[in-house]
Amino acid sequence: MTLDSTGGTTGGTTPDTTTGAALGIDLVDMAFWDRPPQERLADFARLRALESPVYFAEPRVPFVRAGKGFYALVKHADVVAASRNAKVFSSEPAATSPEPPPWLAKIFGTPMVNMDDPGHARLRRIVFRAFTPKMLAKIEDEVGALATRIVDRVVEEGPRDFVEQVAAPFQLNVICAMMGIPEKARPYVLSRVDAMTEYSGVRGSLASPRTLWLLYGNLKAIVDLRRLVVRLGKARREKPGDDLVSALVNANPDGERLSLAELGSFFDLLLVAGNETTRNTLAHGLHLFTEHPEQRDLLLGDYDERIGGAIEELVRYVSPIIQFRRTLTTDHELGGHAFKAGDKVVLFYLAANRDPEVFKDPDVFDITRSPNPHVGFGGPGPHLCLGANLARMELKIMFRELFTRLPGLRSTGDPTYLLSNFDNGITRLPFAYSR
Numbered sequence: 001m002t003l004d005s006t007g008g009t010t011g012g013t014t015p016d017t018t019t020g021a022a023l024g025i026d027l028v029d030m031a032f033w034d035r036p037p038q039e040r041l042a043d044f045a046r047l048r049a050l051e052s053p054v055y056f057a058e059p060r061v062p063f064v065r066a067g068k069g070f071y072a073l074v075k076h077a078d079v080v081a082a083s084r085n086a087k088v089f090s091s092e093p094a095a096t097s098p099e100p101p102p103w104l105a106k107i108f109g110t111p112m113v114n115m116d117d118p119g120h121a122r123l124r125r126i127v128f129r130a131f132t133p134k135m136l137a138k139i140e141d142e143v144g145a146l147a148t149r150i151v152d153r154v155v156e157e158g159p160r161d162f163v164e165q166v167a168a169p170f171q172l173n174v175i176c177a178m179m180g181i182p183e184k185a186r187p188y189v190l191s192r193v194d195a196m197t198e199y200s201g202v203r204g205s206l207a208s209p210r211t212l213w214l215l216y217g218n219l220k221a222i223v224d225l226r227r228l229v230v231r232l233g234k235a236r237r238e239k240p241g242d243d244l245v246s247a248l249v250n251a252n253p254d255g256e257r258l259s260l261a262e263l264g265s266f267f268d269l270l271l272v273a274g275n276e277t278t279r280n281t282l283a284h285g286l287h288l289f290t291e292h293p294e295q296r297d298l299l300l301g302d303y304d305e306r307i308g309g310a311i312e313e314l315v316r317y318v319s320p321i322i323q324f325r326r327t328l329t330t331d332h333e334l335g336g337h338a339f340k341a342g343d344k345v346v347l348f349y350l351a352a353n354r355d356p357e358v359f360k361d362p363d364v365f366d367i368t369r370s371p372n373p374h375v376g377f378g379g380p381g382p383h384l385c386l387g388a389n390l391a392r393m394e395l396k397i398m399f400r401e402l403f404t405r406l407p408g409l410r411s412t413g414d415p416t417y418l419l420s421n422f423d424n425g426i427t428r429l430p431f432a433y434s435r
């Protein structure tokens, strides 16, 4: 397999099977993602019912996107098999869409999510220290204190928008706390993250002037954050402390450490991977518990017993990350299709999480569901979400704080959904509680 000038790969098949166009489904067109969630899920059910994966064409954008198109993996078994088999289903050149062109990786480096072993395994060994039970236990009190402060502020100000007042500040502050970013620098970080993620997730076509402008804002925000993190990394190299950045930039017992550039890439990844995901799960969670009061009563009847299952069901039902992609390194058969080296597949977690072959009544939100082998944190394999236990801890702490201190907490209107085919996001959610 060879890279072409846009970062795509040469080789691969021209589709000889059913195409999205033939079915009247276009997963590439943002108009599809603008439709109500139920309609999209119905189309994914149609795709799942077919014998083999369907091909979707992508437009080519010179110097930016190869426009090779991809096969949609929508069955649970196919998503699991592809995730497990990383030698064949590679995360290079990129697991994200659109695939960043090589010049972008040259400037900013490659995040681990877009890497294969051995480079990926080396980074994962180093950054794993951020997510050990010991490290999580260390920040648990701080996460609890943050949740308390955020709910204090809701009580002071009165409820307006759950995303703005609760979900967004909580998640961002947790990551800043982990990285040791001082409180006074956090509003700046938030503004940069908003600019950085405005483009991510394929919102619209790269060919339009508006998205090129967004891309510029996105790149500038990455540069701004890099400066901040590299300064922090340098300071911790000179004077190590008991914090995470010190642990990452100074050698572990095996002599491995992150370079300052790698630290910058890792921080970007944490901000993007960890920020929107948990925040969207919180917002969807409040809305779901409002729409399903019997599930909420069940949860509050025995919070400690039920919260673990509730979080897994939320992640299954919501699928906060809609998809990641892979590129085949060799010819391979999966799900009734003979793929060729260079073919691309997109793993639609949200479709796999509603597969009736695995989940009984998949469209029912049931916090007692067991077993619940969802792929919301990714399929089993080397890229399984590193932050899953952190996300679980945060959600457990924040829902407890919210439900115990704000009686009658509920959403009071329809969520405003983010137009994205990557984050299943909510940008605004009106809410209230009984005083």
Ligand code: HEM
Binding pocket: 091, 095, 112, 113, 114, 124, 175, 269, 270, 273, 274, 275, 277, 278, 281, 315, 319, 320, 321, 324, 349, 375, 376, 377, 378, 379, 382, 383, 384, 385, 386, 387, 388, 390, 391
């Ligand atoms: C409900 C919350 C979350 C969801 C649904 C989620 C989902 C995912 C998914 C689907 C992947 C797999 C990527 C792939 O297969 O290519 C992933 C990877 C990753 N996640 Fe999460 N995530 C969540 C929270 C977090 C948090 C809180 C953090 C950190 C602060 C985080 C950090 C990461 C990292 C670093 C990776 C890359 C792992 C690798 O490539 O080895 N995630 N996540």
